Amino acid sequence: MSYINKNLQTNETIEYKANIHWFIFVMPIIGLAFGYIFYSTKTSLTHYTGLIILILSSFQLLKRLLFKISTEYVITNKRVILKSGILSRDALELMVSKCEGLRINQSIIGRIFGFGSILVTTGGVTNTFRFVANPIKFRNEINRQI
Template identity: 45%
Template sequence: MSFIEKNLLTNEVIIYRANMHWIIFLNTILYLLLSLITCAFSFKQTEGSQLLLAISLLALLFALISGINSFIRYKTSEFAITNKRVLIKIGFIQRHSLEVLLTKVEGIGVNQSIMGRILGYGTIIVTGTGGTKETFDQIASPLEFRSQVQANL
């Protein structure tokens, strides 16, 4: 059972769920590509082939660490809109969560870079009454998340 399902109120139902975007795995992909390229060049038995092999192994180690970190972040992040609240939880050991009643949401801001617009990810900024602002990065379909909040106000 997820964090959000465990924290539902009486008669509260989930209307919309969102996830992190796959872009959080971009560093892992780039490290893997660097590892493959340097590994391919290291087989040419040249003077620097030992150095290239070491760089390849180092890039592979970075890819592994980055991949594990991104996978944990992807699996432990939850975004939901219910008929009563906006619920967001990110993290496993170090947890960041937000629970705002829909009636207390003043606005949902969306920031997207050019790449974010092309690939469909961005940052959402949840503003509650009293001026509290919470920012969440690399969310898939942030405009849909905002539309769902606004449709249920």
């Protein structure tokens, strides 16, 4: 059972659950491809450079996989909840009625592939939800709950 389902309040229902976009895996996979190309060459300098790139890209891929597995972005009828972490947990719960401002940041690549960051402002504090798939729908769901 997920953190969100365990911590729902009385009469609270999940209205929308955002997904982490698959684009977070693109750079590590490109790094693995380049690392393999360099690693498979005959010269020792490019061979060891490729090995280093393969190791670093593998760590980045693992880190991003754990991020995708451990992160939940949820809007309920009462709260906006961000939870991340497997061994250690970082949970942020915002009352929907206290959300003052919403901002969407999307790069050109983010607009093409359909992901972005959402910044929610409450009482002068800004909270960021990163790599949200379809951030417009996430924003619309927050606005609908307000």
